[in-house]
Amino acid sequence: MKDVAARAGVGLKTVSRVVNGEPGVTPDTERRVREAITALGFRRNDSARILRKGRTASIGLVLEDLADPFYGPLSRAVEEVARAHGALLINGSSAEDPEREQELALALCARRVDGLVVIPAGDDHRYLAPEITAGIAIVFVDRPAGRIDADTVLSDNFGGARDAVAHLIAHGHRRIGFVGDLPRIHTATERLRGYHAAMAAAGLPVDPAWVSLGSTDPARVRAAAEAMLSGPSAVTALFAGNNRVTVTAVRVLAGRPGPVALVGFDDFELADLLSPGVTVVAQDSALLGHTAADLLFRRLDGAGGEARRVVLPTRLIARGSGELPPPG
Template sequence: MQKSGRPTMVDVAAEAGVSFKTVSRVINGQPHVDPAMAERVLAAVDRLGYHRNALAASLRSGNRDTIGFIAADLSNTFYMAIAAAISTVATRERMHIVMASSEEDAATERTLALDLCQRQVGGLIVVPTADDHSYLQREVELGTPVIFLDRPGTGIPADVILLDNRGGARDAVAELLANGHRRIAVLLDARTIYTMSERWAGVEEAFAAAGRAYDPALVVEGLHTPAAARDALARLLDSDDPPTAVFCGNNRLTIGALETILPRGADVAVTGFDDFEISNLLPRRIRIVDYDVTDLGTRAARTLLARVADPATGAHTQLVPTRLVDRGGIR
């Protein structure tokens, strides 16, 4: 057992009667650790005050100058734009940003978040994939602020920065209905994703408000890539009763839809959620549910810094508005 000084993982291993490697795997949240052995390690951590002492030493030395940002998919320009906004605020405050991607996997998110906490970041900005974030409860109690961005987290009190996903989708589809479209295709990623669920709810609300029913055959979900959206819309356009308009649940799906529509010269109205690079250069007009993505990242970073300065428990939600704009064509 540790006799003096700050406990280390070696001390925890000795206390629990396990290997150093096992302690490291438990502390870093890695999977496939025997539950009974994990309990022994966590009990030893509590007895020795290992993590608490390490955190206190970091706070005293003033080295917690890093923001951890866990995105859902860094290949999406949406998250890179948010990261740039967070970085701008961090740089101004002489802080650093460490970015990682959960790839929409809950286990990966947990591992990344706990690893960043172990490295004693000043705070976390997380785009949630997991459906329970109580695994961060201890970190919050130890003084690490957590901000949920783009989607709400669960299991811990935390500030949340969200887009008005439902309102934006509702306005977009309501406009298509008002313009006389009755056969409206809807392309979505997995509806288990919070943003997709909210956008789909907005679609349903628009149809209900117009007193019309959507055609389930025109709703395609689980589309993760532009290629998947391209192929899905191609099948719908080749059907006996094709759509005259399409609403795309995110920018990647809009790109995929355009890959089908533009080569065919198909007369299909396009509205998509999220702007994307070169949208203004499209040879035809489309509608975009747009918003200030920089504002999203800036709000998240500023809220995190406010929690660092005043660690009072936060559970406040900020909603960033959307607007419909034209892109492409001659305006």
């Protein structure tokens, strides 16, 4: 740094400000410093910076499934915010396994990340309490933490599901089936609650045979949907609890002779190109990630106060499948 300062004709503190992106440097001075850095091949000593500041300039992201398209924009948004703060993002997948989530989160903490963004698989996160006490900032996204108070960023799963079912009711449907994810998952139970709220608000009964929660395995979803679509109390419309369920539901309905209305929770690729296009409740997964990462870095920068809970709105996109009327 001394060589850079001498070549640029500035003090060491000015070089430090430019290297660390701190304010208080004029554009002309910054240009001279950066030209000197380029000419001399200077590289910041991150090891020394870590020792001085006590931070590693890295954060961890624990996802449910790296292959799920929902998490791609979320991960990218977290990475963009981290990069803007000069931090490296390290991510991994829990594969919806609470034990794997804990193992991965603690491994990242052991590597001294400054903070974690976690999409939880489990419902007990007391194992992170010592890490929080030690100064690691943690924000939960998509689902809340279990048994600890922590910053959380969620979509309005209840409101989005209620709007989806109300949309089907407004188009004449009275027998509406719901196929959702595992009942231990927060988003699945909130979407089920929204389904029941819309049906109750319309004064409609719910036959237990119209509701099925379980894994998103295509065979399980297919069996559940086909059971709802048969028999004397067959449903005339389906509400699919997430994008994986919706894709299987589309395949089931494609093989049936008559039209069945469908609304899915989560948008998915090519949904607008099908015939009819698939009506969905869309979450903004990029905004979820961006909001969570912003909150994380505010905590790292010293923001105090009680744990925050941020709920982001969803949006119903009508494309045709949710507007099909019941059979005459």
